[in-house]
Amino acid sequence: MTAPHLTIRRLIADDLATAPAWLSERSIRPDGWRDETTRTLIAVDDAGASIGAGIMWTSRVHPGRYSVDVAVAPEQRRRGIGSQLVAALAASQPEPRPFLWGAAEADPGHAFVARFGARTIQRAPLDPVPTAHAARLRPDDRVTSAATASQAVTEDAWAGMYEWTHVDWHPMGLDARGALVEDLWDEIDPELSSIAVAAGGEITAVLLVFVDGDVPIIAGETVARDTADGALIVEGCVRRCLDELARRGATETLIEGHVSDPHLAPLFDTLGLGTRWHRIIEFCP
Numbered sequence: 001m002t003a004p005h006l007t008i009r010r011l012i013a014d015d016l017a018t019a020p021a022w023l024s025e026r027s028i029r030p031d032g033w034r035d036e037t038t039r040t041l042i043a044v045d046d047a048g049a050s051i052g053a054g055i056m057w058t059s060r061v062h063p064g065r066y067s068v069d070v071a072v073a074p075e076q077r078r079r080g081i082g083s084q085l086v087a088a089l090a091a092s093q094p095e096p097r098p099f100l101w102g103a104a105e106a107d108p109g110h111a112f113v114a115r116f117g118a119r120t121i122q123r124a125p126l127d128p129v130p131t132a133h134a135a136r137l138r139p140d141d142r143v144t145s146a147a148t149a150s151q152a153v154t155e156d157a158w159a160g161m162y163e164w165t166h167v168d169w170h171p172m173g174l175d176a177r178g179a180l181v182e183d184l185w186d187e188i189d190p191e192l193s194s195i196a197v198a199a200g201g202e203i204t205a206v207l208l209v210f211v212d213g214d215v216p217i218i219a220g221e222t223v224a225r226d227t228a229d230g231a232l233i234v235e236g237c238v239r240r241c242l243d244e245l246a247r248r249g250a251t252e253t254l255i256e257g258h259v260s261d262p263h264l265a266p267l268f269d270t271l272g273l274g275t276r277w278h279r280i281i282e283f284c285p
């Protein structure tokens with residue numbers, strides 16, 4: 001189909017007030033809602049109707065790439081509007097950085113971003129884990145409740161873990177530790193969360209249970225990349241988190257990990273994860 005005549009301009013609050021369903025169901029905000037790195041563009045047809053939108057923003061924890069999202073009115077797709085929005089976002093970058101996007105592997109959006117040379121940088125399992133699968137994992141004596149450590153010590157362990165598990169594929173910005181842990185304590189349950197503690201008292205693995213959504217989420221790894229018995233203590237932490245969730249009556253949880261997590265990823269098969277994946281890509285339009 002030929003491309004319709006359209007105008008691409010900055011999105012204003014009025015556009016959101018009158019947004020059609022395909023637009024209002026996505027997390028789109030007015031242009032510049034935070035700063036110059038927060039671009040929102042809208043494509044309108046000659047009658048002034050919204051037919052597409054594109055948003056680009058940076059995360060305070062990961063400033064090295066722009067996260068992007070593009071949406072086109074369902075009846076207008078495959079006419080080149082999405083591609084024009086990507087080009088317009090690229091042209092409006094305050095400084096050139098790769099674009100980042102992620103969705104379930106089966107999402108048709110992946111065929112769209114493939115057109116821009118998308119490169120997969122990470123995969124994460126999407127399947128829920130029955131908490132009864134705790135029985136498949138070995139407990140470990142070094143593992144205890146995260147509530148036995150102070151908030152500051154646990155946050156420090158979390159930041160250390162997060163930094164090395166992301167450095168190879170989505171590095172944190174300098175001085176991003178504060179932003180990373182800003183809301184952490186409101187999102188997790190320390191009693192359900194697990195830490196491994198070494199003989200000297202330091203935390204060597206941290207697996208937190210996030211309880212701020214519909215389904216609990218377990219996330220974490222060893223605090224340092226090279227850790228003696230890393231696989232065993234991470235397994236013990238996941239085992240304890242699943243046991244504690246089951247004790248509280250939760251039948252399912254999600255595990256937010258990456259295929260590149262050396263101690264956590266080997267548990268994915270054991271726990272029956274791997275039929276559905278979230279795939280994160282980067283591209284440079």
Ligand SMILES: CC(C)(COP(=O)(O)OP(=O)(O)OC[C@H]1O[C@@H](n2cnc3c(N)ncnc32)[C@H](O)[C@@H]1OP(=O)(O)O)[C@@H](O)C(=O)NCCC(=O)NCCS
Pocket residue numbers: 068069070071072073076077078079080081082083084101108109111112113115
């Ligand atoms: C993804 C989306 C933005 C594409 O918008 P669009 O205006 O249809 O995209 P374009 O017409 O510019 O498509 C360019 C090319 O991408 C590929 N493509 C786009 N949508 C596709 C689909 N559903 N399946 C397979 N390939 C697709 C095609 O190669 C297409 O070229 P072609 O039509 O000549 O074959 C639109 O389908 C949409 O809004 N989807 C829901 C939101 C979403 O998934 N956004 C992710 C974007 S980062």
